[in-house]
Amino acid sequence: MAVAGNTLLHVEHLTMRFGGLVAVDDLSFDVNEGEITALIGPNGAGKTTVFNCITGFYHPSEGRLGLRHGDAAAWDMLDALTDSGARYRSQRGGTLFLLERMPDYLITHQARVARTFQNIRLFPGMTVLENLLVAQHNRLMRASGYTLFGILGLSSYGAAERAAIDKARAWLERVGLLDRADDPAGELPYGAQRRLEIARAMCTDPVLLCLDEPAAGLNPRESAELNELLLSIRADRGTSVLLIEHDMSVVMEISDHVIVLDYGVKIADGPPRAVRDDAKVIAAYLGVADEEEVAEVEAEVG
Amino acid sequence: MSASGDRAGEQPRAPRGPAGPIPAARAIDRLASSVREAAITAALAFGLFLPLIGFETVTNMRNEVTLKTRWPLLFAITAAVAIGRLAYMLTLGPALGRRRLRAAPAPSAWRARAGGLFVPFAIALVVLYPALVIVLNGSSGALKWIDNFGIQILIYVMLGWGLNIVVGLAGLLDLGYVAFYAVGAYSYALLAKTFGLAFWILLPLAGILASFWGILLGFPVLRLRGDYLAIVTLAFGEIIRIVLVNWVDLTNGYAGIGGIPRPTFFGIPFNAGDDGFAAVFGLEFSPLHRTIFLYYIILALALLTAYVTVRLRRLPVGRAWEALREDEIACRSLGINTTNTKLTAFAMGAMFAGFAGSFFAARQGFISPESFTFIESATILSIVVLGGMGSQIGVAIAAVIMIGGTEIMRELDFLKDIFGQTFDPTQYRMLFFGLAMVVIMVVRPRGLISRREPSVFLRERKTISADLVKEGRG
């Protein structure tokens, strides 16, 4: 099967079973490079399970999750890589990863997929700055000669740490948390914690940023700020974004592409406007296809 | 025991406004309820102590167990508990209750400044300690104070700091830490006796061997969490001890290994001979020389542990340990290899235990499995937790209180004048040790110093309150 050139993440026949329960059933979709893709669906549709498969926290029961770095021609290696049993393969200017074969930390470290969590997972007892430095662990670890040079106090590590702090400072400025840099993360208000978690994920330099309900619990103003932040992340760095969201104002306003899940099955896939008018989607959200209620939903999402 | 019984069901009383009863009636009311409370406590204490204090099992000449009674003691203890409870209810209880309702006061500027001076002052004190003791007690009395107090406490400070890396920073609960201490001690003893290698060569070697064992034992258990990890590490600790007991060919079993070479002053032995330390330096021979030398070795080792830990906390690996304690899943989502990170914490902690172990063997000249029982692990862990997990100053203070406190019970000979010549205060050492563990935990569940100092800051270093710092699940 040919994969389109601008595809960044190619999910194919993804199935996740927990005992007898099929949480995700034969799901296939693509995330395009430089786009914001939204994964929506009613509660319990299996959205977070898809995230957990992509980021390696679950090992899918079946399916293939390809991720490309660099040259689009890398997709030509997909079948060869699958047959080889390796985790990734490089050629000329491109590398192809099979995420289902990688442990979670390598997905972030090598395949450069970062994520946030539905129930925010910061390091509450560490400062905001420390949170962002932990996100740059692997680079700093190399710079500290895997601790050895660092213990001896060699200057190369000092320079790397300063660079890491500068990067953290830049992100803090961007999410408006610079003056809280030395406060413990657990003391921040809820909306700020959400922004910090995004900044922390961005400090790992991802090509794909996966956000699990980033607007949950935010007020309308904070929601609007979030939209701006995500759009600017994409604009400045070309980072692709995959997000799970219930807040339709976020989904409709910023996403380029929407995928709808219901009971682990994909029921719609396309641009936001088309998905919004899809009868199956409306039925899934309401449970019935009642004309009146459909109209209500349309009013709400529009 | 019952005296500190907290009536958990008791709600804070309604505010006493002008509508409340008149003061005299209130005082009588309070007295009555206190007396009732004290009577209940007395009845409980009586029941609690009736079998074990009321009766004493005595083995007679024919090796039969017979009973003796101790009614006066039982009644005295019951009365003491009742009076203590009554006094608590009438004086301290209400005051403590009120204090608990108020928020903790913010540390004052004076205290912050004193805190900054504390570390240099404490280091100066421990460096000058032997001289101080000699001045105060004369050279004959000083031996005990340097050896039993100074060296003994410093060993536990070092072990506490080593375990603090594993428990306090990485949040991994290790109840078998003594195993690595044993590995260090036996490595030194066996290698020094078999190959005649010097202390300074074997010290790092013992540390490396112990950290190797740390990785070996750590690897299979690191996916376990919390109490389970604690129990498996306990099991490993016990397995190593049982092997030491039973592998008689290597370890000489319960009899232990004696005649372990003592450290020399860079090749000059501490003996009364012509090439001994005293003769070379033109001093009169005294066993104190070696003790003072040992004191400075363990002081240097302990300070090394503290220094390395302080450095590590500011390096990515140290931050990753703390992040691991805060949230392991978030660490994985940030590309941190949590297995390796945990293993480095285990290995690092084990290495310092190995250093301490080889020092212990060199200081004692004799080791046996008796020195490496579970109680040792529990002691070290309790020092870490009582001190406040992660806080090096807290750990040091806890070691001084717990080890110094139990050692000082050996010195309380004047109690014999009160309780009679058969009274032996040393018997009560571990009893009070256990009691202190319970009491400190109940009073300060997060330990003596529970605030966290950030490892890096942009503008100002702000201490982080203990309520935010997680304790780790692993």
Added chain:
Amino acid sequence: MEVFLQQLINGVTLGSIYGLIAIGYTMVFGIIGMVNFAHGDVFMVSAFVALIAFLVLTAWAGISSIPIALLIVLAAAMFFTSLVNWVIERVAYRPLRGSFRLAPLISAIGMSILLSNFVQVTQGPRNKSIPPMVQGEIVLYRHNDYPVTLSYKQLIIWFVTAALLVSFWYLVARTKLGRAQRACEQDQKMAALLGVDVDRTISMTFVIAAALAAVAGTMYLMYYGVVSFSDGFVPGVKAFTAAVLGGIGSLPGAVVGGLLIGLIETFWSAYFSIDYKDVAAFSVLAITLIFLPQGLFGRPDVEKV
């Protein structure tokens, strides 16, 4: 074959004692999620109470009927040990409920040190041995002069354990207290909102755990005829192993785990090396936790991402 049968009988007897202690670990862990480190020492205290009660009855009260004496000893041990455990929970664990997770564990370790040293100080450090309470045995089968025997005391242990397990099962499965316990295990806050007295339920859990440990302590004293202040730690760890092996939180698991540990230890001593019998138990603990952390009957603990 004869050796095997004899060891089977011995192993089941030892396993019954472990199982009774293991229930205490499993119940307390189930309801407040803490490893009650002092439970082994509570067991040791109960054996001392039984010893003293036995001496009071035989030497002072002059009761010569062993069955009556045994019953009274059992009742006394259960009563006083329950009281001890009730006070321990009240004083050392309840103030720490809901705080820092390590605090109750350290408090329990402190309590364990306190209990064993309290007994050492008050009763002396020596082993206390009593003349056999129950003598006699049934020869089940004899082959080549090797008799396979079942002693009366083993029979008593089997019978008492079985009877207690049945009544205990009834208590947990059929009574209001049992229902409250199961509710608190699931969700303490919700249980409290629905009118369950959580404090009382937890207190009662400690009382029941201590009562079962006291039965084990009495049986232990009767079986071995000797007890010392340091006898709490190793049986405690083994019973905890049993609880983990059976799946911590599962009551039938604790009993099955206890029997398995008893059998493993007995057969290991008989066929391999008696010196390393504790290693066998500890290895089982480590292996179970590493490869089957949920135990035989436990629910798997899945961490939600």
